[in-house]
Structures are given as structure tokens and as C-alpha cells.
Amino acid sequence: MTSPEATADAPAQWARNMAARLAGLPVAYAATAILILCAALMRPNLLQPFLLMLIVRQAAPLGLAVIGQSICIRLLSLDLSFGGVAMAVSYITTSGAIPVSEPVLILLSVLLGLTVGLANAYFIAIRRASSVMVTLAMVLILGGVVTALTQFRSPGDAPEILRYLGQTRIGIVPLALPIWLAVLIPMALFMRYSVFGRYVDAIGSNPNAAWTSGIPYVRVIFVAHVLSSLFAVFSAFLLVGFVGFGSLSLGSDLALNSLAAVILGGVTFGSGRGGMLGPAVAAFMLMFSFNLLTSFGLGEPGKQMAQGAILVLAAIAYASRSAHR
Structure with missing residues (x-):
């Protein structure tokens, strides 16, 4: 039989458990709620369904x-080559330098992502090079090649198929949302329940133990970096389609923003x-924070300041979670 004291303490215990769960949530959840509250108080128009869908x-x-x-x-690695991949995809799909059909341009871009991912993985997994140095070098190489090619042919309009994906x-509801969900949900289930996902967790927890236990360390690193580069290509497709034309600066902040988003999202x-x-x-x-700053008239300088502040917040979140591991 439950005692009166235990019954009286049940709501308090429930409240403590709930508070502990909320405290354990990634920083992104609380930050999103705060930003929405600020918008509701100062820029309520930003919460209109049409504008939310635009964001x-x-x-x-x-x-x-x-x-x-x-x-x-999660594998204790890093991919900073997103900006170079996005620049190359933008040039391939919009410059007309390769006189082939739009589907072939899409395929060539995917092959580029596959090549970049394999190259990154080779130096990181086989040659044991720093993932930071390897992927930054890839950005410089891709950026140099594309910049040299623009002297002969500049980026132009985006292919119709990419404009359809990015603007329809x-x-x-923008078509980009169901596309995002159609990729996100299967990947979430795959990483949670597949053998590959368990390998990733094992390697991230203790690489040396994973190596000695027979887990295919090199293969997992290869697959991870190939997937990362392919997702960078898919990201560039939506960017090019949304903007409607190619640009050398397109996706230049993808690497830093993705790093901040991952850490603020609870992945360290x-x-x-x-x-x-x-x-x-x-x-x-x-994206919501950038639009909120724009609504205050801060524009690009405000976006840059916000990016800096968000990176600091991500660093603090990472340090805090690392201290409690």
C-alpha cells in the first residue's frame, strides 16, 4: 500500500524528472523556443505560416x-569541404561548360561528391591525416579549380529541374520540406537501428577498442565521408534551385553552420x-535567427555577428556536454 508521504511526493518527483529531461535536451530546442518567443513579442509577422514555410x-x-x-x-571526424563541393556543384550545373543534358549534369555532380568523399576518406582513414586539414585542403583545391574555370565561362542560370525542386x-508548403523529411527520417531510422549505426557509435565511443574488436573501422570511415559529401551535393542542389543561378559564394558558410547546428543539436x-x-x-x-535579425534591419553584418555568437554557443555546449560524459 502506498504511503501518504509517497503519494504527496509523487508530483514533486514527476516535476524533478521532467526538469531533468528538459535539461538534458539539446541546446537547439531551448534556443528555438526563445527565438520564437522573441519573435512573438517583437516581430509577430515572422510567425505567419507563409513566412515560417519560407524559413x-x-x-x-x-x-x-x-x-x-x-x-x-559521431566518428570523431569532421567534414569542412562543404563549401568547395557546393561551389563545384554550382558551377557544373549552371555554367554550361559541359554541353550535356540536365540529368547528366545532376549525375556528374553526384559523381563529384562521390569522388570528394572517397578522397577525404582515403587520407583520413588510410593515411591517418587530420580530417580538418584534409577537408580544408579539399575546399582550397575545389575553389581554385572553379575560380580558374570561371575565367573562361561564368556561372549562369540554374537548370529547370533544380529550380523546380528549390522553388515549387x-x-x-515548399517542396524542399518533404524532400528534407524524405531524407531525414530514413537516415534517422538507419542510424538508430542498422549495424552501421552501431558501428558508428562503437568507433566514436572508443576507436582503439573498436579497431581491436574487429569492427570495420576503415570501411565505416569511408562510408561516412562519402555520405557526407553526397549530402553536401544534395544540399547544393536545393541551394542552387532556391537561388535560381550559380555563384562562387553559394554555400560558403555551409561548413561552419553545419558544424554549429550539429553540436547545438546535441551531437558531439x-x-x-x-x-x-x-x-x-x-x-x-x-535560419530563423538570421531572418529575425534581418527583420530588425541588421542584414548581412548582423548575420555574421549571429554566426559568431552561435559558434561560441556551440563551443560552450560542446564543452559542457564533454564535461558531463
């Missing part, structure tokens, strides 16, 4: 990029605690 469309490319970045970070709406080096949903929420949070 979701802006967040979808980053949301695709963070899927690959989160897998790499179903009612007020060697830990996938935030899963796939946390980084996705953080991707929306970043």
Missing part, C-alpha cells in the same frame, strides 16, 4: 548538410545523443 525552405539545404556532418562528428510549393565528437532530430531543429533555429 523552412531556407533551412532545408543546411538540414541536408548536417545529416552527413553529424555522422562524421504545394499550397504554402564521439556521441550521437541528439540523434538526427536535434541537428535538424538546430538548422531551422539558425
